[in-house]
Amino acid sequence: xxxxxxxxxxxxxxxxxxxxxxxxxxxxxxxxxxxxxxxxxxxxxxxxxxxxxxxxxxxxxxxxxxxxxxxxxxxxxxxxxxxxxxxxxxxxxxxxxxxxxxxxxxxxxxxxxxxxxxxxxxxxxxxxxxxxxxxxxxxxxxxxxxxxxxxxxxxxxxxxxxxxxxxxxxxxxxxxxxxxxxxxxxxxxxxxxxxxxxxxxxxxxxxxxxxxxxxxxxxxxxxxxxxxxxxxxxxxxxxxxxxxxxxxxxxxxxxxxxxxxxxxxxxxxxxxxxxxxxxxxxxxxxxxxxxxxxxxxxxxxxxxxxxxxxxxxxxxxxxxxxxxxxxxxxxxxxxxxxxxxxxxxxxxxxxxxxxxxxxxxxxxxxxxxxxxxxxxxxxxxxxxxxxxxxxxxxxxxxxxxxxxxxxxxxxxxxxxxxxxxxxxxxxxxxxxxxxxxxxxxxxxxxxxxxxxxxxxxxxxxxxxxxxxxxxxxxxxxxxxxxxxxxxxxxxxxxxxxxxxxxxxxxxxxxxxxxxxxxxxxxxxxxxxxxxxxxxxxxxxxxxxxxxxxxxxxxxxxxxxxxxxxxxxxxxxxxxxxxxxxxxxxxxxxxxxxxxxxxxxxxxxxxxxxxxxxxxxxxxxxxxxxxxxxxxxxxxxxxxxxxxxxxxxxxxxxxxxxxxxxxxxxxxxxxxxxxxxxxxxxx
Numbered sequence: 001x002x003x004x005x006x007x008x009x010x011x012x013x014x015x016x017x018x019x020x021x022x023x024x025x026x027x028x029x030x031x032x033x034x035x036x037x038x039x040x041x042x043x044x045x046x047x048x049x050x051x052x053x054x055x056x057x058x059x060x061x062x063x064x065x066x067x068x069x070x071x072x073x074x075x076x077x078x079x080x081x082x083x084x085x086x087x088x089x090x091x092x093x094x095x096x097x098x099x100x101x102x103x104x105x106x107x108x109x110x111x112x113x114x115x116x117x118x119x120x121x122x123x124x125x126x127x128x129x130x131x132x133x134x135x136x137x138x139x140x141x142x143x144x145x146x147x148x149x150x151x152x153x154x155x156x157x158x159x160x161x162x163x164x165x166x167x168x169x170x171x172x173x174x175x176x177x178x179x180x181x182x183x184x185x186x187x188x189x190x191x192x193x194x195x196x197x198x199x200x201x202x203x204x205x206x207x208x209x210x211x212x213x214x215x216x217x218x219x220x221x222x223x224x225x226x227x228x229x230x231x232x233x234x235x236x237x238x239x240x241x242x243x244x245x246x247x248x249x250x251x252x253x254x255x256x257x258x259x260x261x262x263x264x265x266x267x268x269x270x271x272x273x274x275x276x277x278x279x280x281x282x283x284x285x286x287x288x289x290x291x292x293x294x295x296x297x298x299x300x301x302x303x304x305x306x307x308x309x310x311x312x313x314x315x316x317x318x319x320x321x322x323x324x325x326x327x328x329x330x331x332x333x334x335x336x337x338x339x340x341x342x343x344x345x346x347x348x349x350x351x352x353x354x355x356x357x358x359x360x361x362x363x364x365x366x367x368x369x370x371x372x373x374x375x376x377x378x379x380x381x382x383x384x385x386x387x388x389x390x391x392x393x394x395x396x397x398x399x400x401x402x403x404x405x406x407x408x409x410x411x412x413x414x415x416x417x418x419x420x421x422x423x424x425x426x427x428x429x430x431x432x433x434x435x436x437x438x439x440x441x442x443x444x445x446x447x448x449x450x451x452x453x454x455x456x457x458x459x460x461x462x463x464x465x466x467x468x469x470x471x472x473x474x475x476x477x478x479x480x481x482x483x484x485x486x487x488x489x490x491x492x493x494x495x496x497x498x499x500x501x502x503x504x505x506x507x508x509x510x511x512x513x514x515x516x517x518x519x520x521x522x523x524x525x526x527x528x529x530x531x532x533x534x535x536x537x538x539x540x541x542x543x544x545x546x547x548x549x550x551x552x553x554x555x556x557x558x559x560x561x562x563x564x565x566x567x568x569x570x571x572x573x574x575x576x577x578x579x580x581x582x583x584x585x586x587x588x589x590x591x592x593x594x595x596x597x598x599x600x601x602x603x604x605x606x607x608x609x610x611x612x613x614x615x616x617x618x619x620x621x622x623x624x625x626x627x628x629x630x631x632x633x634x635x636x637x638x639x640x641x642x643x644x645x646x647x648x649x650x651x652x653x654x655x656x657x658x659x660x661x662x663x664x665x666x667x668x669x670x671x672x673x674x675x676x677x678x679x680x681x682x
Contacts, residue, residue: 020148021131021146021147021148022146023143023144023145023146024145024146024147025145025146025147026053026145027052027053027054027057027136027143027145028050028051028052028053028057028059028134028136028145029050029051029053029147030048030049030050030051030132030134030145030147030149031048031049031051031152032046032047032048032049032128032130032149032150032151032152033046033047033049033151033152033153033154033155033157034046034047034127034128034151034152034153035047035155035157036153037122037123037125038114038116038120038122038125039116039122040116040117040118040119040120040122041115041116041117041118041119041120042115042116043084043113043114043115044113044114044115044116045111045112045113045114045157045161046075046111046112046114046128046151047109047110047111047112047155047157047160048071048073048086048109048110048111048112048132048149049107049109049155050104050107050108050109050110050134051107052105052106052107052136055105055106056138056139057136057137057138058094058103058104058105058136058137058138059071059103059104059108059134059135059136059137060101060102060103060104060134060135060137061088061091061102061103061104061199062086062088062201063102063199063200063201063202063203063248064101064102064103064135065093065099065100065101065102065213066099066100066101066213066214067099067101068101068102068103068135068137068142069134069135069144070134071086071110071132071133071134072132072133072134073086073112073130073131073132074130074131074132075112075114075128075129075130075149076128076129076130077114077128078116078120078125080116080117080120081114081115081116081117081120082114082115082117083112083113083114084112084113084114084115085113086110086111086112087110087111087112087113087164088108088110088164088165088249089104089108089109089163089164089165089255090165090199090249090251090255090256090257091103091104091199091249091251092104092105093197094139095214095656096139096654098214098575098576098579098580098651099213099214099576099580100213100214102199102213103137108163109155109160109163111160111161111164127150127151127152128149128150128151129148129149129150129151130148130149131146131147131148131149132146132147132149133145133146134146163255165249165250165257165258165259166258166259167258167259167260167261168185168186168187168258168259168260168261170186171186171261171262171263172184172185172186172246172260172261172262172263173262173263173264173265173266173267174246174262174263174264174265174267175264175265175266175267176205176206176207176209176232176242179209179231179232179233179234179631179635180229180230180231180232180635180638181200181205181211181229181230181231181232181246182227182228182229182230182267183198183227183228183230183246183248183260183262183267184225184226184227184262184265184267185225185226185227185228185250185258185260185262186224186225186226187224187225187226187258188224189221189223189224193221193226193252194252194253194254194256195251195252195253195254196217196219196228196250196251196252196253197217197250197251197253198217198228198230198248198249198250198251199248199249199250199251200230200246200247200248201246201247201248201249202243202246202247202248204243205232205242205243205246206241206242206243207234207242208234208235209232209233209234209235210232210233210235211230211231211232211233212230212231212232212233212572212635215230215231215636216640217229217230218230220434222434226250227267228250231635231636231638232635233572233632233635242264244263244264245261245262245263246261246262247259247260247261247262248260248262284437284440287441288440288441288444289444291441291442291444291445291448292444292445292447292448292451293448294445294448295340295444295445295446295447295448295449295450295451296448296449296451296452297448298415298448298449299449299452322460325456325457325458325463326457326458328404328457329404329453329454329456329457329458330454330457331402331404331405331408332404332405332407332408332411332450332453332454332457333408333446333447333450333453333454334405334408335404335405335406335407335408335409335410335411335412336408336409336411336412336446336447336449336450337408337443337446337447337450338408338409338446339408339409339412339413339446340412340442340443340445340446340449341439341442341443341446343412343442344438344439344441344442344443344445345439345442347442348435348438348439364591364593364626364627364628364629366495366498366499366503366549366553369491369494369495369498369593370495370507370510370549372413372414372491373488373491373492373494373495373507373511374507374510374511374514375410375413375414376414376484376487376488376491377488377511377514377515378511378514378515378518379410379414379484380481380484380485380487380488381481381515381518381519383477383478383480383481383484384478384481385474385477385478385524386515386518386519386524387515387518387519387521387522387523387524388522388523388524389403389522408450411449411450412446412449414487415449492504492507492508493592494592494593494627495507497592497627498555498592498627498628499549499552499553499554499555500552500553500554500555502548502552502554503549503552503553503554505552506545506546506548506549506552507545507549508545509541509542509544509545509548510542510545510546510549511542512538512541512542512545513538513539513540513541513542513543513544513545514538514539514542515538516534516535516537516538516541517534517535517536517537517538517539517542518535518538519538520532520533520534520535520537520538521535555628563605563606563621563623564605564606564607564608564610564611565586565605565606565610565611565614565621565623566621567588567621567622567623568620568621568622568623569622569623569624569625570587570589570622570623570624570625570632570633570636571632572632572636574622575587575622578620578622578651579651581620582653582654583617583618583619583620583653584617584618584619584620584650584651584652584653584672584673584676585619585620585621585622585649585650585651586614586619586620586621586622586648586649586650586651586669586672587621587622587623587624587648587649587650587651588605588621588622588623588624588646588647588648588649589623589624589626589633589636589637589642589645589646589647589648590623590624590625590626590645590646591625591626591627591645592625592627593627594644594645594646596646596662596663597645597646600646600648600662600663600664603664603665603666604664604665604666604668604669605664605669607666609666609667609670610669610670610673613669613670613673613674613677614669614673616673616677617673617674617676617677618676618677619673619676624636626644626645640657640659646662647659647662648660648661648662648664650672652676653676653679
């Protein structure tokens with residue numbers, strides 16, 4: 001009998017001898033332990049104990065992340081003995097040059113469950129042998145390691161079992177929408193959550209998608225469900241099946257964590273406690289206040305200020321009827337709030353469907369830009385007195401509730417290209433909160449935008465301070481055509497940027513036709529007769545020009561180098577390469593339709609002082625142009641918790657990203673570059 005067992009084991013022993021170590025395990029030594037003797041049909045544990053020779057060496061989890069190598073283990077066991085999936089402790093993260101690695105620092109133990117078949121002659125089993133290959137790395141160098149294994153008794157299996165992340169009893173759910181992965185993990189609402197990080201074992205999620213390991217993970221919590229959302233990146237052509245299961249470890253910091261197995265399910269991205277990395281999003285009341293202040297500041301934008309000013313003066317012209325003033329203010333507020341809430345609802349709906357959209361996303365659509373161009377041209381013409389719409393305050397007449405409501409819609413619509421202080425925090429959080437709370441934030445933005453005129457309507461003391469009506473009001477209205485005309489010119493430039501010169505020419509034809517029709521059908525003075533024929537000619541001209549716009553759309557190629565900083569076009573690969581160079585990196589995201597972006601560029605970025613400071617420090621600049629749709633930029637913005645542009649990121653040499661304010665001061669960038677230049681000289 002003994003002879004038969006020895007003969008059965010001979011092939012395995014010979015196979016182990018063929019795999020002699022090539023590299024050795026000098027940097028991270030490995031030992032194989034057996035937990036007592038095996039039992040037939042019962043799970044038996046082996047343990048691989050990895051011990052670094054010095055603190056700077058680290059090993060890797062099963063999925064090493066963006067770089068590294070997992071363990072490759074081969075065991076010599078009799079036929080029919082089943083080797084289970086290795087069980088790891090909770091790994092740690094290591095971010096180097098924009099690459100996220102999943103590592104173990106210090107000593108760590110990997111358990112390997114073995115199940116002998118029922119009826120196996122376990123008493124005759126010789127010591128288990130095998131071979132393992134793995135990687136040992138420091139922050140600067142990686143060395144392959146390997147070792148021939150021979151199991152010995154001993155080891156603290158009780159402590160090693162306790163260090164392994166336990167498996168959740170309940171099945172988690174996962175859903176892939178667009179290039180985002182959502183995982184819903186069932187956890188008791190009473191469980192205290194620490195520093196959350198999701199380690200995915202699946203490196204391939206089908207359809208050419210893989211996780212962006214270094215991206216910010218979004219966390220939301222609702223009752224007994226914890227939802228994580230992770231951005232994905234496409235590394236190949238669409239194709240391949242979505243995995244039947246997604247597995248991984250949920251780390252809660254300080255070595256705490258749980259293993260989970262997720263199956264396809266409908267996972268809602270909504271909760272009451274969103275997190276960005278380790279930092280909680282501020283309380284809802286803080287976000288509502290930020291949104292309110294952001295909306296209030298929109299009133300000083302050149303496209304909104306003329307509408308607000310003329311609305312207030314129209315109210316002064318209406319006299320001292322308190323009830324009428326309040327009705328008018330409420331109607332205007334309703335129009336503004338409805339427009340902001342409607343846009344917010346559309347954004348939330350599109351994001352729930354997997355679309356990467358943010359504030360002012362509609363300005364990436366050429367048809368919307370053309371509509372805004374025609375609208376701003378019409379408002380400019382109205383201010384100049386070329387036509388008059390009865391009941392609309394900006395036409396110079398007395399206000400009406402219907403006209404005030406329409407004016408509110410108009411004010412909110414023309415404000416969409418603008419972002420400013422306070423808005424980024426609030427709108428970024430609105431995209432990860434529960435829909436009802438996100439909608440409340442967009443509503444607060446509308447209330448902030450409407451607040452000045454709401455105060456004019458409800459506070460008599462403010463109305464009394466308004467100048468008395470007189471001929472000067474007509475002159476003032478004509479002067480307000482200047483900022484609106486500049487807005488129209490800016491939109492004309494944007495039309496050229498997104499569709500080419502012929503597209504702009506056709507759009508100008510649409511605007512001219514509409515203005516001709518409005519001037520003929522809505523003459524500026526009530527005693528003048530309408531000219532229906534001329535109006536029809538104008539509409540025909542607009543229709544023909546509209547068809548021409550569809551035929552002449554030819555987007556010019558954006559040139560990222562048109563800047564003092566000579567930036568490279570942004571991409572994830574370009575960012576990783578720039579950070580790996582060891583130099584500081586400045587990344588900015590802009591769009592031609594973003595007013596705040598253009599102001600920052602003229603005030604802080606496109607300056608000779610900034611260029612000189614960056615040159616001394618060796619700063620690498622990357623620019624992401626979001627004027628037109630770009631899924632990679634949209635995904636990156638979402639991973640940074642940004643609702644839209646502008647977004648400015650500063651990466652010190654070898655350091656992590658610092659998100660800069662949305663409003664840049666002239667000396668901010670040179671100040672950031674100065675220490676980097678001094679470090680380079682040392």
